[in-house]
Amino acid sequence: MTDYLETARRVILTEAQGLAVLAEGLNGDFGRAVDLILQARGRVIVSGMGKSGHVGRKIAATLASTGTPAQFVHPAEASHGDLGMVTRADVALVLSNSGETPELADLIAHTRRFGIPLVGVASRPDSTLLRQADVALVLPAAPEACGNGIVPTTSTTMTLALGDALAVALMEHRQFTPEHFRTFHPGGKLGARLAKVGDLMHRDMPLVSEDTPMTDALLVISQKGYGVTGVIDALGHLTGIITDGDLRRHMDGLLDRRASEVMTPGPRVIAPEALAESALAQMQDRKITCLFAVADGMPQGILHIHDCLRAGIA
Structure with missing residues (x-):
């Protein structure tokens, strides 16, 4: 030997x-x-x-x-x-x-x-x-x-x-650039690492307006299956997010409140053109499971951590 x-x-x-x-x-x-x-x-x-x-x-x-x-x-x-x-x-x-x-x-x-x-x-x-x-x-x-x-x-x-x-x-x-590189490497581990948020995000998003009663917001959270909902203002800008943590913090009288009273304002977001690997890093660092993809303040989609893992980004 x-x-x-x-x-x-x-x-x-x-x-x-x-x-x-x-x-x-x-x-x-x-x-x-x-x-x-x-x-x-x-x-x-x-x-x-x-x-x-x-x-x-x-x-x-x-x-x-x-x-x-x-x-x-x-x-x-x-x-x-x-x-x-x-x-x-x-x-x-x-x-x-x-x-x-x-x-x-x-x-x-x-x-x-x-x-x-x-x-x-x-x-x-x-x-x-x-x-x-x-x-x-x-x-x-x-x-x-x-x-x-x-x-x-x-x-x-x-x-x-x-x-x-x-x-x-x-x-x-x-x-x-890495984006050029991805054009020639769409498959395998390398393609996954160079995938963009816009490639993996869901466009059918859980969204409610700021004045939505929490009874209706809870239905949206349950129906969409992400465990969260985004909150938008009258112009369609994302102003907040409601997570399970927000629900627990406002448990007392929750059903009598509106979305704007329960939401966490100024949520962490990411651009659709950002690398999905960057989104995964943010979610892992913040110990969160979802990120809204936002362009010019307007929500474009939602990315769940499981989307990244299914795509081979880990």
């Missing part, structure tokens, strides 16, 4: 050292690559063979999910018709540790023939790929973590990190 742990630590530290060298060696070519991608009217066509191809698929997915349209094209398939996917409006991001991967030859030639911008990523500056590229991103010399230098480990980790760096630089330039 000790030997296994030592191996694991050695691999991780070796790759971490490679990443440190990569970060230190970045220069103006990285900025040129970002500018080239920003200028493209089409997509980023990512390609690579073998392990570089697997990394390329992930880079393409990261770019696409962060506001930069991207697609992975397999170099072997490109040679059999898929070159038609690569247009003059695109920019190619081609990955190869050696820079001499034979399967990339047709794709590289295609970019040169039609003037398609080419960003190459490889470890050898004098390689065919980097000599042909408009922008060459050189992976620094760093030992593979396997110990014998034959298994792509550190090199693929550096390539992946370089792809992430490109994606984040592009994302920051485009001022990509």
